[in-house]
Amino acid sequence: MELFPAIDLRQGRAVRLVQGDYSRMTVYSDQPAQVAERFRRQGARNLHLVDLDGAKEGAPVNFDTVKEIAAQGGLFVEVGGGIRTERRVARYLEAGVDRVILGTAAVADPDFLQRMVARYGPRIAVGVDAREGKVATHGWLQTTGLDSFDFCAHLRELGVRTVIYTDIARDGGLAGTNLPAYRRLAGLEGLAVVASGGITALEELKELAAMGVAGAILGKALYTGRLRLDEAVKLVQNPSGRGKA
Template identity: 50%
Template sequence: MILLPAIDLYEGKAVRLYKGDYEKMTICSDAPAEKAAKLAAAGAEWIHLVDLEGARDGTTPNLPIILSILERTRLKVEVGGGIRSMETISRYLAAGVSRVILGTRAVEEPAFLRQAVSRYGAQIAVGADARNGRLATHGWKQDSTVEITDYIRELRALGVRTVIATDITRDGAMQGANLTLYRTLSEIRGIDIIASGGVSSLADLRALRELGLCGAILGKAMYLGAVDLREAIALTKEEEPSRSGQDML
């Protein structure tokens, strides 16, 4: 399982939200690129970046910070937040981003998602952000009636290979990952699931690894010191359970 330490960007700073609430924001670092370099020094191979202003407004105001992280580290970078055009996708990938995460527009316009996947393949991931099992869009501000499980099956049919599945109610709450949700999602074969939201202990990571998920995102617990990044990386690199013999649903 891949571990992706997270940096959420807002006004050029690394921040954390509580349950996606922009009014409940904590500044973690005034120098996100330096923070990313420290994560790389601790053994991280990937980093998960979210442009929170972009997610809310559909813009890319933190692109200079992301470019700085790419220049200063050898981290594989996945980026989400405000990526709603082919031009923005192209700009990020041309800059060296390994994978972009589509959110709101992927939900609203399947044709756009199909075009992106056709052109860029595995470099396109989709964020499935759920509150009480249903999708939320526009920076988690708008709820939909779409069930996350149904949506992920639709994504698989469109050729999407990676989904970042976030339980908004657990994000930043230090209440543990929603293992019931991720157990259900792990049963959807043919698509890689990365768990996001609520990971607060090594036990959470161990449980997610045992479910056979592709990856997990580590945020607030790392910043609070509840989870040591080096220990977490070592745990996720342990041999994963076999998933052979299980049929695609």
């Protein structure tokens, strides 16, 4: 299983929200590129970036910060947040980002999603953010009537290879992740599932790896010291390769 330490960006800073609530934000660093380099030194091979401002506004806001991090090298970098046009996808890929995550656009414009998958293949992933089992969009500010598990199965049929599935209720709460949801999703053959939201303990990572989950995103638990990245890497990260999830 691959590990993806996360950096959520707001106004050029590394922050964390609780359950996607922009009013419950903690700033952890004014130098996100330094945070990324620290993760690399601790053994990370991958990095998960989210432009929180972009997700809310519908257009990339922290592009320059993402570009700076990607330019440092040594990490497989994926980014999401406000990426809703092909030009924005192309700009990120041209800037050195390895994989672009589509969220709201994948729900609102399936034709656009299919075009991006046809053109860029595995460099396109979809972020499926679930609130009480329903897909949420627009920076988690809106909830649709789409069943999140059915939507993941539909994405597989469209040719999407990687899904980042987040249980919003678990995100930032340090109360553990939704293991039953990932056990169910792991049964979707041909779809690499990356778990996100609430992962707090090494034992959870072992369980996710055992059930066949392709990757796990680590956020607040790293920033608060509940998890040590170097220990997590030694426990579950694939012995070779980069950005395999």
